[in-house]
Structures are given as structure tokens and as C-alpha cells.
Amino acid sequence: MAERYPFQSLKLSIAAICEYAIESRGRWTLVGTFRRLEFERFPATLDRMEVYLLFTDVTRAHLNKVAVGLHTDLATPPFIYLSTVASPSANPHEWEAAFVLHDVVFRQPGKYDLAVEVEDDVFEVVILHVREQK
Amino acid sequence: MTEPKPTIRPCKVRMTFHYEDGSYESVTVIGEERRNCPVSPEKAKKYREFKEARERAIREAEEQARRESA
Numbered sequence: 001m002a003e004r005y006p007f008q009s010l011k012l013s014i015a016a017i018c019e020y021a022i023e024s025r026g027r028w029t030l031v032g033t034f035r036r037l038e039f040e041r042f043p044a045t046l047d048r049m050e051v052y053l054l055f056t057d058v059t060r061a062h063l064n065k066v067a068v069g070l071h072t073d074l075a076t077p078p079f080i081y082l083s084t085v086a087s088p089s090a091n092p093h094e095w096e097a098a099f100v101l102h103d104v105v106f107r108q109p110g111k112y113d114l115a116v117e118v119e120d121d122v123f124e125v126v127i128l129h130v131r132e133q134k
Numbered sequence: 135m136t137e138p139k140p141t142i143r144p145c146k147v148r149m150t151f152h153y154e155d156g157s158y159e160s161v162t163v164i165g166e167e168r169r170n171c172p173v174s175p176e177k178a179k180k181y182r183e184f185k186e187a188r189e190r191a192i193r194e195a196e197e198q199a200r201r202e203s204a
Binding site: 023 | 145146149153163165171173184
């Protein structure tokens with residue numbers, strides 16, 4: 001997509017929403033991945049979720065700010081936005097990151113947009129379905 | 135229902151960097167968590183544009199699939 005310029009070479013190989021992302025000796029284990037949540041009533045609070053990202057074909061030009069934002073709809077501002085600056089000691093070619101989101105409040109059921117951002121530009125969007133339990 | 139208050143606080147983000155020679159580096163960095171905060175007009179425009187581009191791409195893919203199956 002032309003909109004992704006200047007990130008043409010960068011790939012987001014995995015974007016996973018899970019209960020836990022556990023790192024040990026450079027290897028990650030994802031526990032309880034999901035794309036759908038169900039609650040009895042709204043507003044509903046999810047105690048914890050993690051967003052795990054694997055970027056490949058990384059170049060130095062890509063490596064600075066990475067962020068995830070949870071939107072009721074992408075056209076509106078995120079109600080939770082986590083950002084950070086990468087700090088590698090050398091020039092990596094793959095980059096993994098895990099963001100922990102606590103006490104996430106879903107005010108109503110619907111399709112939520114989880115935006116992955118690189119250098120303040122939206123890079124990819126993951127849909128999270130939130131439903132009312134029948 | 136009252137509107138939630140904007141809050142900003144630090145957060146920890148874990149990262150692993152993998153190098154060409156097979157070595158790796160795992161670090162925990164301090165990031166920023168913003169809740170219910172407004173965004174700049176430029177950022178709001180980026181969100182809208184990405185959403186529009188995404189919807190356009192999906193529509194075009196669906197139309198192409200329909201044409202190919204016809």
C-alpha cells in the first residue's frame with residue numbers, strides 16, 4: 001500500500017492479542033490468544049491483555065517509536081494508547097515487542113480497532129470483536 | 135455516564151531484538167500509557183485517512199473477486 005511509505009520493507013509478521021506473552025532466552029510464548037471477547041454486561045472491564053508484535057525486515061530507519069492504540073473506531077482517538085521508543089545496541093533485523101494493557105474498559109459491544117503504529121503512522125489495524133454474552 | 139478523565143502514566147514494554155548473527159538482546163523499556171487523551175488534528179487526520187484507505191482497499195478487493203467469479 002502506498003500509504004505505508006516510508007515503511008515499504010518493514011513487515012508486521014505477527015500481531016497477536018493474548019492473555020500473556022512470556023519471553024525466555026529470546027523466545028516468546030503466547031498464552032491464550034484471542035480476537036473475540038464476551039461480557040455479561042457493559043461497560044465491561046478486562047483486567048489484562050497483552051499485544052505481541054513481531055516486525056521483520058527491520059532497518060535502522062524503522063527503529064524508533066512503536067505504539068499500540070485501542071479505538072472504538074479508528075476514525076476516533078484511541079481510548080488507550082501505549083507508546084515507547086526502541087533502544088537496541090546494534091542494528092537488528094527482527095524486532096519483537098509486548099505491550100501490557102491493564103483494566104481495559106469496553107463501554108459497549110462492537111468491533112474495536114487495535115492500531116499498530118510505527119513512527120507515529122498507522123501501520124496495521126487488528127479487529128477485536130467484543131460481544132454481549134447470550 | 136460521565137466521560138472518563140484523561141490520564142498519562144509510565145508503562146513497561148518488553149522487547150527482543152534479533153541480529154543477523156543469531157544473537158539477541160531482550161530489554162524492558164519505559165513507555166507511556168495515555169488513556170482517554172485527545173490527539174492532535176494531524177494525528178486524527180492520519181487515523182481517518184488510514185481507515186478510508188483500508189475500507190477502499192477492502193471494497194476494491196471484493197469487487198475484483200466478484201468480477202473474477204462472474
